[in-house]
Amino acid sequence: MEPVPVTTRTLAPAARSATPSPSRRIREEVGRVFTHCLNAYFAFAGVGDLAENLRVLSLNAELAAGRAGDRGRAIRVLTQYTRELVTRMMQIHHDMVKIKAITYGSSADALRVLHRLNFLDMAQHQAGCPDAGEAEDAGGGRGSTRAALERASRAEFTAILNAVDRLVGSIGQLENLARLIAEVVAQSDSIATNIAIEAASAGAFEVEFSHVATTMRGYVEKLREIIDEAGGAVREAVKSGYSLKRHAQGLAGQESQAQGRAAAPGKRRNAG
Amino acid sequence: MICTTIYREGKHRWLVFGQDPERPDNVIDTNQVVVASGDSVVLLDPGGMEVFPAMLSALTERLGIEQVRHLFFSHQDPDVCSALPLWRSVCGSGLQVHASWLWTGFISHFDREAKINALPDEGGVLALNEARLQLVPAHYLHSPGNFSVYDARARILFSGDIGASLVPPKERRGLYVENFADHIRFMDGFHRRWMASEKARDAWVERVARLDLDQLVPQHGLLFRGDDVKRFLDWLAALPLGSALAEEVRPEAKTSAEHRALEAPARAARPRLAATSTAPARR
Numbered sequence: 001m002e003p004v005p006v007t008t009r010t011l012a013p014a015a016r017s018a019t020p021s022p023s024r025r026i027r028e029e030v031g032r033v034f035t036h037c038l039n040a041y042f043a044f045a046g047v048g049d050l051a052e053n054l055r056v057l058s059l060n061a062e063l064a065a066g067r068a069g070d071r072g073r074a075i076r077v078l079t080q081y082t083r084e085l086v087t088r089m090m091q092i093h094h095d096m097v098k099i100k101a102i103t104y105g106s107s108a109d110a111l112r113v114l115h116r117l118n119f120l121d122m123a124q125h126q127a128g129c130p131d132a133g134e135a136e137d138a139g140g141g142r143g144s145t146r147a148a149l150e151r152a153s154r155a156e157f158t159a160i161l162n163a164v165d166r167l168v169g170s171i172g173q174l175e176n177l178a179r180l181i182a183e184v185v186a187q188s189d190s191i192a193t194n195i196a197i198e199a200a201s202a203g204a205f206e207v208e209f210s211h212v213a214t215t216m217r218g219y220v221e222k223l224r225e226i227i228d229e230a231g232g233a234v235r236e237a238v239k240s241g242y243s244l245k246r247h248a249q250g251l252a253g254q255e256s257q258a259q260g261r262a263a264a265p266g267k268r269r270n271a272g
Numbered sequence: 273m274i275c276t277t278i279y280r281e282g283k284h285r286w287l288v289f290g291q292d293p294e295r296p297d298n299v300i301d302t303n304q305v306v307v308a309s310g311d312s313v314v315l316l317d318p319g320g321m322e323v324f325p326a327m328l329s330a331l332t333e334r335l336g337i338e339q340v341r342h343l344f345f346s347h348q349d350p351d352v353c354s355a356l357p358l359w360r361s362v363c364g365s366g367l368q369v370h371a372s373w374l375w376t377g378f379i380s381h382f383d384r385e386a387k388i389n390a391l392p393d394e395g396g397v398l399a400l401n402e403a404r405l406q407l408v409p410a411h412y413l414h415s416p417g418n419f420s421v422y423d424a425r426a427r428i429l430f431s432g433d434i435g436a437s438l439v440p441p442k443e444r445r446g447l448y449v450e451n452f453a454d455h456i457r458f459m460d461g462f463h464r465r466w467m468a469s470e471k472a473r474d475a476w477v478e479r480v481a482r483l484d485l486d487q488l489v490p491q492h493g494l495l496f497r498g499d500d501v502k503r504f505l506d507w508l509a510a511l512p513l514g515s516a517l518a519e520e521v522r523p524e525a526k527t528s529a530e531h532r533a534l535e536a537p538a539r540a541a542r543p544r545l546a547a548t549s550t551a552p553a554r555r
Contacts, residue, residue: 119358122325127332145332145362152361 022251023121026160027114029244033167034107036237040174041100043230044093047181050219050226051089054188057219058082061195061212068205074198075209078191082216085184085191092177092184099173106166113159120156124149157252164248168241171234178227178234185223192216273323273330276447278487278495279426283310284403286426287334288447288489292326299323301438302351303491305430307423308335309403314342315359316421316430317352317491324355328362342368342398344407346432346491347415348375350382357383370398370407374417395419408479410434412472420480427486434476435504436462437493449494452503458493463508464515477509 062079065072127145192213199209274293279286290303304327305316313335319327328337340363345353348371360367360383371379373390380386395407398421408420413434421430437449437458449455467473481502488496488504496504 116357116361119321119324119355120361123328123358123362126325126329142332144336144338145328148337148362149328152358155361 022247022254023114023117026164026244026247026251027111029240029247030107030110030114030164030167033171033237033240033244034103036233036240037100037103037107037171037174039233040178040230040237041096041103043226043233044096044178044181046222046226047089047096048093050222051086051093054082054089054216054219055086057212057215058086061209064205064208064212068202068209071202071205072209075195075202075212078195078198082188082191085188089181089184092180096174096177099170099177102166102170103174106163106170110160110163110167113156113163117153117156117160120149120153124153160248161252164245168245171237171241175234175238178231181223182227182231185220185227188216188223189220192220273326274447275330275334278447278489279428281425283401284308284425286423286428286489288495289327289330291441291444291447292323293441294326295323300351301492303489303493303495304331305489305491306331306335307400307403307405307421307426308339309401311339312341312401313339314344314398314400314405315340316344317346317432318343318355318359320351320354321358324358327355328358337362338364340364340367342370342400344398344419344421345369345371345375345379346410346420346430347372347418348378349415349433352432352491353379354382356386360386372411372415372417372419375415391419393417408476410472410476412467412469413476414466414468416468420476422483424484427484428489429480429483429485429487430489430491431480432491433466434463434508435459435488435490435493435496436466437490438462439493444494447495448497449500452496452500452507455494456507459507460511461515463511464513467511467513470513473508473511473513477505481505 058079061082062076065075065079068075124146127142127149195209195216196213199206199213202209273289274291276288277285278288285306285308287306287308288303289306290301292301295301299320299322302317302319302323304319304323307314307316315331331337331340340359343353343356343359343363353371356369356379360369368389369386370389370391373392376388376390379388391407393409393411395409398405398407403423403425406422406424408422408429410418410420410432412418413432415433418432420432420434422428437455439455439458443458485501486497488501490496
């Protein structure tokens with residue numbers, strides 16, 4: 001067989017500076033939201049341990065109340081309320097773990113999609129895909145490539161919106177949980193106060209019941225610190241989340257408009 | 273990115289894409305190989321994410337993206353397959369992806385939704401319209417799950433990392449090796465360090481030497497043609513491999529005394545950790 005002539009062609013150098021600013025903006029926003037969420041979860045990390053400490057305290061208080069007989073009746077009731085609060089706190093802690101997984105997962109999804117979108121954008125640029133409004137390319141290869149890249153980009157935008165929705169949704173749930181913890185803190189404080197009042201009339205058991213009240217107030221104080229610290233982070237996360245959602249929707253809207261114009265060659269839409 | 277047609281007969285072609293002048297220096301240069309038979313195309317080692325835009329652009333100057341039916345990964349390295357999710361997003365839904373069974377779970381880290389056809393160790397045949405591409409086992413050279421691709425019609429073997437060379441751009445003169453003796457310096461270090469098994473090497477060389485070959489196409493660097501194919505196989509067959517183990521026991525040491533003699537300096541040469549102690553010093 002005759003050797004086949006080898007042909008060589010050097011294509012136009014690739015332009016690597018085609019990082020679109022809307023995608024970068026979203027990437028930065030996702031990073032910001034994720035950081036605020038991380039701060040909130042970090043602050044809330046102590047809730048589980050405090051709940052357990054409170055549970056042990058309430059059990060010991062109930063035993064002491066049992067030994068105190070009639071003088072401990074009111075304390076027993078208060079310790080039962082305390083254990084109900086502990087159950088709620090444990091449930092909140094459990095729910096927070098699930099929400100954290102959603103936050104982490106959806107952030108990672110968004111960043112992964114943005115990373116891929118970056119390369120698809122570069123591919124569109126290098127393939128010489130015309131901007132919206134220019135004439136459809138006559139070459140079969142280019143036309144099908146552009147269509148394929150647009151289809152791929154649309155899928156990625158959908159994926160970004162879904163990921164951002166999930167992320168913002170998880171922040172909303174985190175906000176709810178923060179509110180629930182604040183309620184538990186308020187009720188725990190009230191119970192600690194009542195225990196202290198009952199302790200004053202508990203005779204020989206006053207020291208023991210006062211100690212319970214003081215310890216419980218200590219836990220309540222720590223919970224307040226947690227809420228203060230986490231609450232700030234949650235508020236920032238909520239704010240950043242709304243901003244992120246606006247940008248993601250704006251980006252998806254811009255792209256679908258651009259693709260709509262590209263699909264209708266020769267037509268022009270009036271700006272604004 | 274430079275595209276070169278290295279074989280064409282009717283509707284059967286081999287194209288090699290590479291030597292991208294815009295490639296960043298820290299991203300290793302790769303050859304992306306395309307085999308087209310009629311309206312069906314397979315990409316052999318289509319490249320990493322960083323080269324995807326340039327590769328897609330270059331590829332679709334020559335053929336439609338809808339013709340790409342198969343992606344083949346010789347092994348699991350990122351420069352081979354990290355662009356998998358991008359290719360899947362632009363190619364048709366019937367795209368098939370092929371890789372060694374050893375790596376399917378690992379490649380999924382690049383694209384968890386990809387369905388990968390797991391190739392058995394014995395290899396197989398990839399049918400592409402009228403073309404039949406043989407998947408030749410090349411395990412441990414360097415990857416433990418690794419294949420070369422042989423096209424009997426074109427008389428070309430795509431050899432993956434076997435035959436790879438790292439040629440500085442200013443020393444390149446075209447796509448093919450022109451002076452084999454001078455080319456060795458660009459291959460030597462790579463093969464000594466990367467290729468893991470002399471036994472595997474011997475088996476591969478023996479297998480490939482029986483093939484009817486005009487060209488040998490590696491995934492990095494220059495291609496071999498004509499007599500240089502045999503020169504390469506002969507050179508590889510004689511090359512000591514596994515240079516990172518050079519100070520350990522060598523397989524050619526036959527007696528236990530020789531083994532002990534070799535081990536002693538090797539032990540002495542091993543870096544030692546500085547002694548540290550967290551215990552309070554005794555007075």
